[in-house]
Structure formats: structure tokens, C-alpha cells
Amino acid sequence: MSQPLPGQSAQVPVLALGDVLLVSLQGELHDGMAEQLQHDISSRISASEVTGVVIDISGVDIVDSFLGRVLAEIASTAALLAARTVLAGMRPAVAITLVELGLTLPGLVTALDVDRALELLSQGGT
Template identity: 65%
Template sequence: MTSASTFPYEGHVPVLRLGGILLVTLQGDLYDSTAEQLRQDIGETVSDSAITGVVIDLSGVEIVDSFMGRVLSDVAAMTRLLSAQTVVAGMRPAVAITLVELGLTLPGLRTALTTEDALPLLGSEVSVLPRAGRGRRERP
């Protein structure tokens, strides 16, 4: 059985620990100071704990700027150096287009359509229940 605990991050960014995975759920716009604090906190948590992966759920984010793109890239690079992986899940098409237009390639950052799709990319066996009103997608 996997234990889940929530870490209190300044700026009210929900971060849930599911075993060796951190699930970071971004909702709306983040202030630069909050994004910077989140980056530091994720780095400290990954280095101090047995964290093997980080999932950053962007499904609640409408737009990103160059600073947020850099934060995502930095988190991916930092976790990779600390022997963990980062997967960004739930990116909206407008967010992807903005990142491309800004010239941010985000090397080393893996993506998934949903959080449920991200967990297997990290080798996690944690089960995520489907959202209400949304059917499960069948895999071939």
C-alpha cells in the first residue's frame, strides 16, 4: 500500500507524495516568487527523500511565460541530476504552442496527456481513479 502525504508549499501549490512520486498540480497563473520557491522545495524534497519521479500536472494552466517554461526545464534537469525523472502531464494545446513560440524545447522533459498516463512512464504502480464524467481510455 502506498502512503500519500501533502507537502505545504507557499503559494498554495498542491504537492502530493505518492510513495516515491511527487504529484505537483499547478492551477492558474503562478507568481514568479511562488514558482521559484516551488522549484527549490521540489529539489530539496527529491534530494532528502526517496523520490524517483515528479509529475507536474499543467491541466489547470491556461498560459505560460518564458519564466515558467524555464522553471519546468530547471526542475527536469535538477531531478535528473538527483536520479529522478520528471513528466509534465495535461498540457493544453495553447500552452504547448506558447512554449514552441518562445523557443523553449525543454530537453529531458517527458510529457503525457494525463496524470494517469504519466505514472507508468515513471515506473509507478500507483493507481489513479478516472475523473468523474470522463470515461477510461482503452489501451490496445
């Protein structure tokens, strides 16, 4: 695991809301943080009765292929542990950039904001 650089938080906080995990990404996500986050989420899901994961990216300006892959990996990992992942709060500019880059994040469920994401998870089904 890489050492966090000084002046930069080493971890992304993972909040538990009932049986849902809420992750709010802010700014850039570095390799070390991403790895830590994936580890945190998977251990939290297996440790408790988590049925859903909401990743809020409304504070993210740039989503590149790296972050796209991390998000897809989190979703697949969570799916293996029987939890559904919803990506929430993508900004229009980010969506346009992703589409122009050809990164359409297939396999990820998306929602307009955290509210909608929680609603989606509580409804069940797809």
C-alpha cells in the same frame, strides 16, 4: 524570498504518491512561488526515496518563457538527484502557443495526463 501578495497562496502543494511527487500547477505562477516550489521539490527528493516528479499543468492557461525555464530547471535539478520529471496535461492551445513562440521545452519528458505520466515513470527506461 519575496513576500506573497495578499489573497494569493504562497505555496504550490507538493503531494507524495508512493515514490513519486505530484505537483499540480493552477493558474499563474509568480516568481516567489516558483522559487519556493523549486526549493520544495529538491529538498523533498533528497529527503525521501523519490524516483519521479510529475508536474500537472492541465490547469494552466498560459505557459510563457518564464514558466518554461522554471519547468526545465526543476527537471534538471531532479535529474541531478536521480529523479525523472514528466510534464503532464498540457492543453492543445498551450502547446500551439509554445511552439509558435519557439519554446519546445527540449529535455522535458511529456505525457498526455497524470495517469500516463505515472505509467511512464513506473515503466522505467526513457
